[in-house]
Amino acid sequence: MNIRVLAWKNLLRRKSRAVFTGLGIFLGIATFVAISSITSQMEGAVQDQLDRFGANIVVSPRTERLSLGFGDIALGGTEVAHSRLTMGDRERIASIHHKDRIRSIVPFLMTAVDASGKNVVWMGLPAADVAGARPWWKVRGGSELRRGEVLLGAEAAALLDKGPGGTVTAGNRLYRVAGVLQPTGEKEDGMVIADIADVQVLAKKSGAVTHFEVAALCKDCPVEDIVAQIGQALPGARVSAIRQVVESRKAAVDHLRRLGFGVSAIVLLIGGLMVLVTVMGGVQERTREIGVLRAVGFRKRSIFSLLFWETGWVSLISSLLGAGTGIAAAYLASPAFGIEHPAIVFSPAIFGAVVGFSLGLMGAVPPARRAAALSPTEAIRSL
Amino acid sequence: MEPIIRLKDVSMVYGVNGTRATALAGVSFDVRRGEYVVITGESGSGKSTLLTVLGGLQVPTGGAVRIGGADLSALPADGLADFRRETIGFVFQAYHLLPYLTARENVMVPMSPERISPREKASLAGELLAAVGLAGMEDRLPSQLSGGESQRVAIARALVHDPPVILADEPTGNLDSATGKQVLDLFSSLHARGKTVLMVTHNLSNLARATRSIRLRDGRIEDDRTRRPLTAKPLAV
Numbered sequence A: 001m002n003i004r005v006l007a008w009k010n011l012l013r014r015k016s017r018a019v020f021t022g023l024g025i026f027l028g029i030a031t032f033v034a035i036s037s038i039t040s041q042m043e044g045a046v047q048d049q050l051d052r053f054g055a056n057i058v059v060s061p062r063t064e065r066l067s068l069g070f071g072d073i074a075l076g077g078t079e080v081a082h083s084r085l086t087m088g089d090r091e092r093i094a095s096i097h098h099k100d101r102i103r104s105i106v107p108f109l110m111t112a113v114d115a116s117g118k119n120v121v122w123m124g125l126p127a128a129d130v131a132g133a134r135p136w137w138k139v140r141g142g143s144e145l146r147r148g149e150v151l152l153g154a155e156a157a158a159l160l161d162k163g164p165g166g167t168v169t170a171g172n173r174l175y176r177v178a179g180v181l182q183p184t185g186e187k188e189d190g191m192v193i194a195d196i197a198d199v200q201v202l203a204k205k206s207g208a209v210t211h212f213e214v215a216a217l218c219k220d221c222p223v224e225d226i227v228a229q230i231g232q233a234l235p236g237a238r239v240s241a242i243r244q245v246v247e248s249r250k251a252a253v254d255h256l257r258r259l260g261f262g263v264s265a266i267v268l269l270i271g272g273l274m275v276l277v278t279v280m281g282g283v284q285e286r287t288r289e290i291g292v293l294r295a296v297g298f299r300k301r302s303i304f305s306l307l308f309w310e311t312g313w314v315s316l317i318s319s320l321l322g323a324g325t326g327i328a329a330a331y332l333a334s335p336a337f338g339i340e341h342p343a344i345v346f347s348p349a350i351f352g353a354v355v356g357f358s359l360g361l362m363g364a365v366p367p368a369r370r371a372a373a374l375s376p377t378e379a380i381r382s383l
Numbered sequence B: 001m002e003p004i005i006r007l008k009d010v011s012m013v014y015g016v017n018g019t020r021a022t023a024l025a026g027v028s029f030d031v032r033r034g035e036y037v038v039i040t041g042e043s044g045s046g047k048s049t050l051l052t053v054l055g056g057l058q059v060p061t062g063g064a065v066r067i068g069g070a071d072l073s074a075l076p077a078d079g080l081a082d083f084r085r086e087t088i089g090f091v092f093q094a095y096h097l098l099p100y101l102t103a104r105e106n107v108m109v110p111m112s113p114e115r116i117s118p119r120e121k122a123s124l125a126g127e128l129l130a131a132v133g134l135a136g137m138e139d140r141l142p143s144q145l146s147g148g149e150s151q152r153v154a155i156a157r158a159l160v161h162d163p164p165v166i167l168a169d170e171p172t173g174n175l176d177s178a179t180g181k182q183v184l185d186l187f188s189s190l191h192a193r194g195k196t197v198l199m200v201t202h203n204l205s206n207l208a209r210a211t212r213s214i215r216l217r218d219g220r221i222e223d224d225r226t227r228r229p230l231t232a233k234p235l236a237v
């Protein structure tokens, strides 16, 4: 029998006290581990959802006169002639160093061409990318856009007086109306949307591109780096991150993380205090026992380590149980937080167990010191 | 030969909330190796206080205590703890066994800070329990032992480090006369093996076994007499 075993036996005698002491740490660690493994998975999920909200980087030509911003597209026959981007630039964007972070690169060509005798703006993009680049569009009567077909913005449909299944004439060709967009409040309400190849033919600009929308996966990626790399790949282009999108993504995830840390920190603190209070109370109860140990020749250090080990055992066991429970709870609760593929994340569990164990030991120091400092006189009086 | 215990003008004044209680008021005596001293006196006369001072559990407010050549007032806290472990075996009236440990484990308690193999500790504890007549009861909890058995476990515990001095504070106070006699027999045999024994007792029949008796009154020695001479040369311990 050594001090550790003595401490262990003492704990077993006071099971309910031990359970109570450990409960704070157990709950703290379980909460911490559950919350942080859920948030770390949610970061992914939130990011994923945010990434679906289209591009966060716009690549446009660098021109003196034309300011092509996102959603702020001024067009005119002569101005479009300034475009120096081509379909081939897509490959160059796709070959930057952080290429694995790029989720999609969608070329756009905007041009003004008469449709059925009315002057409208055409937006061209690869037909297959419509769903990915504009996931929020709701298309009435919608079938998928194909070459030779158009989608009409709500206002454009009213102007042209066309509906799904109708036809639009442009450049001596007939285009079937595949669907009509419900109003979005954006400029595309007044536009005719078609496959970029068709628009290039209409504009008589083979391979021309007005701008690219790039969607980068930004879970802890530096958007600035990606912007700079695209800028190097396309020296003639202006590359800008859409701040709002980037920042709001960061903010959403940060809030989540902060909430998690805040809650766990408070629970852990309460746990530490519970250890302190219960162990402190135990010292008082055990004055006589400490007196006996002093009488048989225990040094102060031995008394200290006895008390310290008692809490050590409790902290160790409750930290491990808490970490395990936290993992299990996070796993079971994942679906409720929109995590489709719950994974077991070990790092918060390991971190949590270590923190809980150390916190428990820290809570044990003051009472252990107090027990060690108990003068033999005081302890012996009760003998 | 230098006496094993030498008290010189020892006083102990407790200060409690401004009031002062004098438990010892200038006590001086020597104890030679191998003596069996019985300390008597009325309740409150300072007997227990004297034992705690002798055991290095309290530092007296005045005077000097030398035991086994060591000046207790010069020892630091750890030094006092080591002194208690090496030199003193305490036996209390109320046994003070740890209720959650078996008899064997209780005897092992004083060894628990030491780096000895658990098997060695257990076997030494077994030997000591056998020596006090408790072979076969090693795994009982204090609640499963009679008072006399409990006190014998406590004596075994006091003997773990083979101390030359045994301090006992009314060791038979809680026992009926038959079991009390068994415990006293044990002390006599320890004395016969060369231990120096100081025993506080109310029971005057214990006097017969002692070589010397000291009576305290109001913190002073009222009477100090040799009851029978130290016969055999004290054994080296």
Ligand SMILES: Nc1ncnc2c1ncn2[C@@H]1O[C@H](COP(=O)(O)OP(=O)(O)OP(=O)(O)O)[C@@H](O)[C@H]1O
Pocket (backbone or CB within 6 Å): A377, A381, B014, B015, B016, B021, B022, B023, B041, B042, B043, B044, B045, B046, B047, B048, B049, B050
């Ligand atoms: N820790 C203490 N603080 C204050 N006064 C104390 C303390 N310990 C003992 N006393 C007082 O000192 C005096 C001697 O006490 P002590 O316990 O030594 O007597 P005793 O002879 O052992 O008595 P008893 O036979 O009842 O055990 C008493 O008056 C007691 O009230």
Ligand SMILES: [Mg+2]
Pocket (backbone or CB within 6 Å): B047, B048, B049, B169
């Ligand atoms: Mg007393």
